[in-house]
Amino acid sequence: MAFRPPSLARHFGRQTTSRSIITPTRSISTSASHRSFIPRSTNSDRCLCSRFRTQASAQIFTSASRGVFTASPGLGRRYASTNSSAEPTGESGIVGAPDITNYYTIFPQTIPAGPPPASPFSISIADLRREFLQLQNRIHPDKYPAGDAKQHAEALSARINEAYRTLADPLQRAQYLLREWHGIDVTAEDAATKHALDPETLMEVMEVQETIEEVGATPEGEAEINALKIDNDARIGVCVGALAGFFDKGDIEAARKECIRLRFWYSVGEGLREWEPGNTEIRLVHGN
Template sequence: MARAIPSPQTFRLLRRLCALESPIATSTGAQTRTRPHQLRYPPVQTVTHSQNSRRPFSTSRSCTEEAHYQRSSSPQSEGHGPSTPEDTAPPDITNYYTLFPQTLPNGPPPASPFAIPISRLRREFLSLQSRYHPDKFPSGTASHQKSLALSSLLNAAYKTLSDPLLRARYLLLETYGVDVTTEDNNIHSGLTDQETLLEVMEAQEALEEATSHEDIEKLMEENAVRIRDTEEILGKAFENDDVDEAKKECVRLNYWRSLQGALKEWEPGKEVRLVH
């Protein structure tokens, strides 16, 4: 299934443009170059069910820190003072969490809860999108190119973090190097326990036997409870740094979300097929 993580080309563009002049600068004074920023993003890889090692998020110096370093160490042209930090400093693109420092100051779990205040996240997202909107920079310039890439990254980060299932997949991949969406980590690799399989089969049979919208409404209420309970267990797993439990509950949540979609699209006699 498709993941809401930007393509490698997007990250390569951001890294290349970080080496150019500050993309948000409005001063007409002398230009300075920032040192290239090495964005750490782990390659997609698969670990076996027995592995339980945690890979910490990158703590290397961000583009924001590099910009501040260059401004503090480089002289300004005569007659032109330094621009304000809000105008010149790009956001920290180390990972999705560092993009939203006001809402997520402590980073990902286990340093912070799995649950995220969505309303606060959306306010910060809209503020960042407004500040770095591509229309604010001349077309064809390095600033404009970087703002396009940054806008795409912000969109992907917000979409991912605001959805518990996408957030869980992202944390498993970014923190532990586990991609639960690949065929190597699917049901045949043991991530789905027999109890879950039995529960999924029973839910699918109940959906197939439904004959009225009243039946569907009852099934939707039951499934909403499953989703809520699974998200709670999943959050505790990440907060306890329990990768095995997190993998299992992430797969369970995917089943229930698939069932939720099937219930919304239900029609009498329509074939039911859950995606895992």
């Protein structure tokens, strides 16, 4: 199918809205030292508190096992405790469970200051993967018997996986930052209208498509496609560098525009990777 701007816009407009990350409600247990300061606490009061905590924990486990997290009043996605030294054991029985307020708080060793501009947009992928493997080993579901603790460990493991995949990829990381911290969802269904590609980049994308149409069926087509892949990888690198600079400076509007460009070049790159000899067109696959 030939590449034209209107169809391209429609293609990028029909995307499923990314799910926003909602933080889980946390049950609050009272230590023995703190209980001693509660005046005239009766057995009835303590039973009521215990029953409340048990019910709250059951609700968390049930929601976590289904992949659903409910928001807790006063607990924001953006602001979380940076104390990573403690390794508490909650009623879930998960020792050293990470702070899952947001994806950045899950990896305090790699990203201790949180999202940009407090810390750079660029992340050491080697350090991120090392911490990811440590976390997964710590809370691996196979370490827990069947029941609430195992379900909670499974939910934590899935969330850590999702956080790692998101932060390890520059495009997904940028989209996450724009959506969760600045309320800008460039993957929404109305993205083609609200977040249109700039004309200059659109012309570049069209030129790539035209080149494929011209050389795709020729004997030298594969060599031409390989050259296009190299050029596209270079464009992606430039976009990622520019995106990092904009986030680090706090220029969110510029970061939004660069993120849209990066989305298109990701799509072109995916299409080039799926190209086969004899083809005269590429299929644009929208990144998440």
